[in-house]
Amino acid sequence: MTKQLRYLPTGQGNGEMEPGVTWRGHVARGMLLCPAPDCGLTFGRVVAGGARRHHFAHRPGEGEHDAVTGPETLWHLSAKNVLGRWAASHPGLAGWTLHLDDTPITLPDGWRRPDVLAISPDGVKVAFEVQYSALTGTDWQARHDFYAKAGVVDIWLFAHHGPQWRPATTRQLRRSELVSRDPDWAATVQLSGLHQTMLRHGVIPLWLDPTTQTIGTATTRVHPANTSPGERLWEDSAYTLPPHRTFPACHIAADPLEQCDVDLEAGELLTPARCLHHKERDRLQAEEQVAQERAVQVRAQLRAQQEERTRCRRAAEQEKRRAIAAQAAQEQAEREKREQEELRRKEEERAAAEVRQKMPLAQQFPPMFEQEPPSSPKPPWWKPWQRRA
Template sequence: MSTQGQSGHADFPRAFQQEKRQVWARDGDTKALVYLPDGQADGEIRPGVTWRAYIRGGMLLCPMPGCGPFARVVASPSRRHHFAHRAGADHASGTGPETLWHLSAKELLARWAAAEPSLHGWRLHIDDTPISMPEGWRRPDVLAVSPDGSARVALEVQYSTLTGEEWRARHGFYARAGVVDIWVFAHHGPQWRSRAASGPARREELAHRDPGWTAAVGLSGLHQAMLQDEVVPLWLDPTARTIGTATALFAPAAPPRSRTSRLVRNPALYALPPEHNFRACYIAADPLEECRIDLSAGELLTSARARHRQERIRLLADQEAAQERLDALQERQSQDTERRRQQEQQRRRERAAQYAAELEEEIRQADLRAREDQRLREEELAAVQARLQTPLTEDYPLQLTPAPTPAPAPDRPRGWWLPRRRRRK
């Protein structure tokens, strides 16, 4: 329950603290319910008449039928100012305090509707006008009917147990009847399951919290069914005349860890309605007199609900901006990748061109060497052929000189020492 940035409503800091002291009484003169503001026990109920004097005259009655007048008004610095019964008095009707608060809540909503600018001139009915359909009928707690009867708004105050299926059936009935139905729940009893905002049982959606938020409430299957149908649950505290709106603080999901995280991460928190699977949520309380009826949306527009819409717009804008940053980053990365690819292709083409030029030069040099070798071979062959075709007498004349006749060898006597060759026989 956030108390920051709100109006100076005297009862606002005490809202949704499960206060059960009686602050509503029935005027014995006008028969209307009157409300005791906190801290006003010594004040005046009307000019010249104090609360204490009026209650001593027996003119302030308990709203419960047959209960009788209050005995006194209690003023305490530590407790909320309230009415007190006579000793031994109780609600003998057996309906219990739940009906008392139900009556007080209906009276409070009817007074608010009578002063609501968007319902100016509308007829108000408190628990006395049924809505009939071929399938059956329902009687809303407070029914506002436009002057021409073309529009109707039903205010339902739910204090008893109700399942999600039962709520869907009643919500569908009002929709088929063309009635805008607005549901508010009790600030105690089965519709209020208090959860400690800092307790160990809180879910992750309660981890981020405003220091001024001191109340959290568990969400039943009924509330989760409403959230599934995009209806935000509301609670009413008639003792403080405040409306509580189901609210959760959301942190956007962090992107995967990468070098792009710092560009798309948004550290902001957003106050939005809880998801339909949340087990608990915070209560953002607003004075009832600051609330309005949004007929186009079919809901009670509290200050917190208006903030929900603004936060949704801000969230979408931030998501769009983050997506644009991410797209721009990816575009730059794509351009860088394309540029590197083109540069690599250009380098490859240059290397290929250089290799082709070197290969062409090698081929040219080899061709030159082959031609030179061919030329040399042809020259040698021509020289050989020329030599073969040239007559030898012309180039090489014969110069024949008769060889000298060798002189006969002189006869030499055979020595006796020489062996004689035997003649073969």
């Protein structure tokens, strides 16, 4: 009558659903319908023994739909039911019309029927897709492009088991991107080609566990590195961030579904982990802006110092050139002075020569006209030398 799924807690098949009401008694009164499509029968017993999980089951001979009630189909039904109930009770989706797997999105080139479709009073559409089976990145991109072309916000959730949930290998866990781990993170899983395609389109993978009604968000933590001023800090900071598309695996941060919200502007399911992602991203961008501004200041200071050194060098060169010019001018003045003195000396000599030329020869050459006394004759060689007294 309530059309809500009941979850049998692990190991509580023989316990009480509520005070005074056991699970077996609740089932015996025919209060639980089988969620398998086109079944319509009630569960007739509780299986609480052996190695298998405690669960509800039909009576022998009833409910012949083993192929329909496989684990994946029941998980899928549970996930759609959980999402539907969450959307119906979420304050942010109040007044929206909900459709569970019954309203297709049609375009001229095809159609798709989302698992859960929420339509606002003004026509905004949000499609929730719960993916349990294998899916390639190419197929996901085609579906994502289809919803974008139809103007529908598509939110993808993956199963917490099966092909979409593969624990990380020991080798992957040793990678430097995954060494640091928060103890509150639930698990570490591999990022398949589908997840890498989503990351390249800016979509963060999410996982849904309908039993615990929790959402797992792809998360990682990387180590800080020495960065120069102005260098990007996006992938070099020890904070919770969405994984890079080249990461082989990621950690899973689990949050209650009731604490999540729909961000229509970003087109995603806003989990508390995603809020932390955005907060850290904004902080890192602010730090990067500060680093860039600091780098601009450093470059301005270096430029000012370089200009000051250039100015000093130019001033020194100008002073040197002025000293050289002054020395050259001084040498030129001295050279001109010597030349003038030489010219003056030559003029004086020329003037003296002209004056001498006008003088008589006796005045010009007095020795030539002076009468010298006759000298004593030299005695013959045969005469002995007489010593003068």
